[in-house]
Amino acid sequence: MTKTNEKIHVLTDESLGGIKREYVEVDREAKVGEKIIAIEESLPYFCEGDYGEVIAVWCGDVSAKFESNYDNKSWFISHERYNVLEPTNIVHIDGERYEMVDRKAEVCEKVIHMNNGKSGRRVREVTNVGVGTIDVIEYERPDGDITCGFSHGCYRVLVPLSKENKYQEFKNKKRGYKEVKNFIHNELGITKEDIQEMIRIAVSNEVKKAAESGEFQSFISSKIDSLIEEGFGDGGRLLYGFKERVSQTVSNEVGKRIANNLNISVELKSQ
Known part of the structure; x- marks a missing residue:
């Protein structure tokens, strides 16, 4: 072994x-x-x-x-x-670590030729990708000929390991999300509808608390006064779209404040 x-x-x-x-x-x-x-x-x-x-x-x-x-x-x-x-x-290469990957290259990626050493194993940048070949920045080979492209399968793509690590982190986070999601649905028996209902109740409670405290009233009053003054700015006539602007402004602010104040904490415990 x-x-x-x-x-x-x-x-x-x-x-x-x-x-x-x-x-x-x-x-x-x-x-x-x-x-x-x-x-x-x-x-x-x-x-x-x-x-x-x-x-x-x-x-x-x-x-x-x-x-x-x-x-x-x-x-x-x-x-x-x-x-x-x-x-x-x-x-x-140049102080950086790369993984040689056997796949079709993309424009601007670095590749290394692997065809019997005839190319001198030069590292080049891809300028174009065709059906059967790629174009690279041309260079002179040890035998004096000029090379400006390779066939697919005769090179390896050089993938910076820093990017590969970030991609792996993304996959790990995605895998962790799926594990939590499966635990919520399968182990705890909580459905998507149950979660939506929890959020609806939480939002309703936050709006009720804000309304009882007078926070929304004071904001809405000052904001509406400002909008009315602006709305009647054209010779005393109410400008077109005034109602929609008032509604949208209030709606945006209410949503923003709920988002800032609302904390939904979900704690998963296994037996």
Whole structure:
């Protein structure tokens, strides 16, 4: 069974044109071409924490070239002394972390070409999305040709992890809302009509309290006086729409004050 720990390593990935990529340590047997990390030292061949690349494999033990080796020779290392470094989809570009996602790109998104290294694995911005291809800001490839677009499936979209985290927070909040909603309906047996009736009663009580305190009367009286003075401003004639304006003004203010004063506290308790 494969066992993975939480330790992350950020290393240059030549297959991505030298871009920094996150790797995770995995306790399993390595394969040719994979990166490994020494977890025990064997001086003078390699030290604990040295990174290496596997050249050959014999029954779980490997021959690897380590970065610390001064003459670039490969050395034997037993399975108990290394962990495999598996690449993740997380890369580091200009100090930011991105996830490489296999989907159709959108205009203004960043992409990285994945087609056999011919593009030099350049990161480019998408300028147009077609049926079978995308257009990117053109650049010169290592072979001297000019590239201005990629086919779908030959690139990965680079999604900033900050945006991904915000999206995940949104999903978590949405999931929490659904859980509360299901609890209210299924566990407590409260229907939508029950909630509407609770709100109607609460609003009615708030309006009654405000009316008994004289708060609305004092406001309405002063506001109506102002509107009447304004309404008769045209040579003593009542301006068109005066009634509707009075009604709307009072309605807006009443609603605003109810919203400011009304507190509906719902406390859910499980047995």
